[in-house]
Amino acid sequence: MNYGLVAGINRNIQFDTNRKLLGLQEHGFASNWTAISYENLAYYHLFDSDYVITAIAIKPTTSTIALGRVGTHGGQYTGDILQSGTATIEYALYSSDANDIHGIPSYGLVTYNANQEVVFNSDIHYLKIVDIIDVNRSRLLNWESVTIEHDVENPFYIIPNNQAHTPYMGWPWSRFLSLGIQKINATSAKISWFPFIAHPNAPTSTERFAVPTPFRIAICVL
């Protein structure tokens, strides 16, 4: 299709009648945290929405490591922010169902596809990804931290769901860890592991990683 669409200055399609956009459903600040049992190694802020949470973008702080996780708590449309401390975290929840949920504004622009479904609604902030960074997965699996840099200042980050389980590293109990992000400054951040569960009974015979291949982080703005 080369008509009936809106394109950006670099000829990138911004919306058309063929592809669904990912719309912002909730933007806020997470300040209520629940400690995870056993050693209080980490804390979570649970979302329990009435729509499908497709992506959780967060703005990390300089004091803690954090990530947004889709699912993980069971139920229907859940997700959480997991972090190594209790800092207030700014977040944005996106849903692929946003166009079906939002009302039609009295002023602005709404476009429809051939099935009378909304494909663009100026009342919705759609996800804008300014960069995607491919993080060196081998270094992550070697328990190293990786620093990433980007042009945009103070963005949101979407980190893929991930975890590791290890019996090693000098701890008496096996531990579950996750890769999260910590702000360094406005244009750089560090990806590193942090433990979130120490379990006295959960066995693991070896290090187990659930880390996507490749491990890519989206840099986003509202």
Add this chain to the structure above:
Amino acid sequence: MDFGCRIWDEDGNLILNTADYTARLVYSTIKAGDSSGSEYVAEADGTKPFVMVAPASTGGSGNCLTVGVTEWGTLTWEPMIGTLYDPEHGYYEAIVSEETLILIYVCDEKI
């Protein structure tokens, strides 16, 4: 402005600017929680793809498959191993991921 479209909401906030890259859904599928594999998604080849996941069914653990997509459109997925408990066996390792909705969005599909 030489080219493109700017759109504001009813409060005067700029919702779409000419330099924005939106995320557009090009592929969705549901995979079983104990499955693994890879496939090529042509629409995600060289178009800045990013993959997202969500539980596809209700009432379970909410754990999703571990899923990635390369810059050139190869989607891979594998089950997540975790720890379960039952009174007979105690704690044991098992697949904990469940049926997963996989969505590939792209940011730079050209006209």
